[in-house]
Amino acid sequence: MVSPDRQELVRNSRPKWHDPNHTFAPRPRPSHPDPRPSTLDTQVSTRAIDDSHLVRRLLGWFARNARDLPWRRTRSAYAIWVSEIMLQQTQVKTVLPYWERWMQALPDIGAVARASPQALHKLWEGLGYYTRVRNLRKAARLIQEKHGGRFPEDFDRVLALPGIGRYTAGAICSIAFNQPRPVLDGNVIRVLTRLFGIDGDPRKRAANARLWQLAQGLADAASRVTSSGACSQLSQSLIELGALICTPRQPRCGVCPVANRCVARRQGRVEELPQKARRAPTTARRFVAFVIRKRGRLLVRQRPPGEVNAHLWEFPNIELAPGIAGPQRAARDVLGIEPARLEPLCTIRHSITRYRITLRAFLIEGRGSPGCPVAIRGRWLNHRQLAPLPFAGAHKKILHELAKPSA
Numbered sequence: 001m002v003s004p005d006r007q008e009l010v011r012n013s014r015p016k017w018h019d020p021n022h023t024f025a026p027r028p029r030p031s032h033p034d035p036r037p038s039t040l041d042t043q044v045s046t047r048a049i050d051d052s053h054l055v056r057r058l059l060g061w062f063a064r065n066a067r068d069l070p071w072r073r074t075r076s077a078y079a080i081w082v083s084e085i086m087l088q089q090t091q092v093k094t095v096l097p098y099w100e101r102w103m104q105a106l107p108d109i110g111a112v113a114r115a116s117p118q119a120l121h122k123l124w125e126g127l128g129y130y131t132r133v134r135n136l137r138k139a140a141r142l143i144q145e146k147h148g149g150r151f152p153e154d155f156d157r158v159l160a161l162p163g164i165g166r167y168t169a170g171a172i173c174s175i176a177f178n179q180p181r182p183v184l185d186g187n188v189i190r191v192l193t194r195l196f197g198i199d200g201d202p203r204k205r206a207a208n209a210r211l212w213q214l215a216q217g218l219a220d221a222a223s224r225v226t227s228s229g230a231c232s233q234l235s236q237s238l239i240e241l242g243a244l245i246c247t248p249r250q251p252r253c254g255v256c257p258v259a260n261r262c263v264a265r266r267q268g269r270v271e272e273l274p275q276k277a278r279r280a281p282t283t284a285r286r287f288v289a290f291v292i293r294k295r296g297r298l299l300v301r302q303r304p305p306g307e308v309n310a311h312l313w314e315f316p317n318i319e320l321a322p323g324i325a326g327p328q329r330a331a332r333d334v335l336g337i338e339p340a341r342l343e344p345l346c347t348i349r350h351s352i353t354r355y356r357i358t359l360r361a362f363l364i365e366g367r368g369s370p371g372c373p374v375a376i377r378g379r380w381l382n383h384r385q386l387a388p389l390p391f392a393g394a395h396k397k398i399l400h401e402l403a404k405p406s407a
Helices: 004-013 039-065 077-087 094-107 109-114 115-126 131-146 155-159 164-175 185-198 207-224 230-244 261-268 327-335 393-402
Strands: 283-294 297-302 317-319 344-352 355-365 379-381
Touching: 039 164, 039 207, 039 230, 077 094, 077 131, 077 164, 077 327, 094 115, 109 131, 115 131, 155 164, 185 230, 207 230, 207 379, 261 317, 283 393, 317 327, 327 355, 344 393, 355 393
Parallel strands: 283 355
Antiparallel strands: 283 297, 283 317, 297 379, 344 355
């Protein structure tokens, strides 16, 4: 006699086409999993193992060799945010005193939101790319209004802040909040391009997308590491490796912690990678500035919004067009008169992107000093009044020159 349980099992095992109310369908073949992994599964598994190995090597190297930088002594998202913005297109040694001074003057986001534009520009004076500091203020005020004064932890909310792009958002979220977010600045691009042998201009879509994919794979691998803060340390280790070891010229491959995995080194292509488009040729530009001094006061003006060095202060100046050789003609164009005497004060040379700029400054003083031309819209200020004003870098050097006894 068949048990009721056995009867139920037999009934449920009958093919569906035995059911008169069921539409006919062929009996499916039994599925037997292939014991051999697919090529794709093998590649994914191998990639994950390789990434985990690379991450562990990088974390170990970073723990032994990381520079002692002040923003690495904190997990404050605000402090890390300020450092990342300052470090955009700027060297660490330049940023260090600016970051220290900024954090002393503005210890939190609320202080930035309350600060005047002039105070912020003064703290940023000489650091360049002043749009960065204006975006910092906009973002701080937005954080106060929409996030209760707390720096957001969500990646998309960080990315939505003024002045923050994909790299900066990833750096803040990974370093401050230990999230598995990829970072891809110039240093990391160089490291990954050489490490994985990526051809093509890394700024172009295909190569750039591949680099982001590789960076994300390493970030994911770091998230699986049991050590505390692995994602934060990985981001910093990649940046540090590019800054100290995998440098643009004469990289120190002999002491690189991942040299044995580097495709570029194995193929003898370290100097060839990353491949970049040819730079635009440099362009020389000439300016003259006029330091007009009368009764201990100097004539200065503020740069208008929307222009290079907007909101910063400067001495009246003009760019010399090709074919205009002397400063006398330039003085007439700027001041409306041709001074009786122009005394050479100093010559300043500096670069902005591809431009090589020469600025010659001339001193006009005494009875030969003109009044304030209407076109300049400047102000006569003494040295005490000039001190708190943020000046453009080259014009700040003119002020230093004026402070010398010989001036």
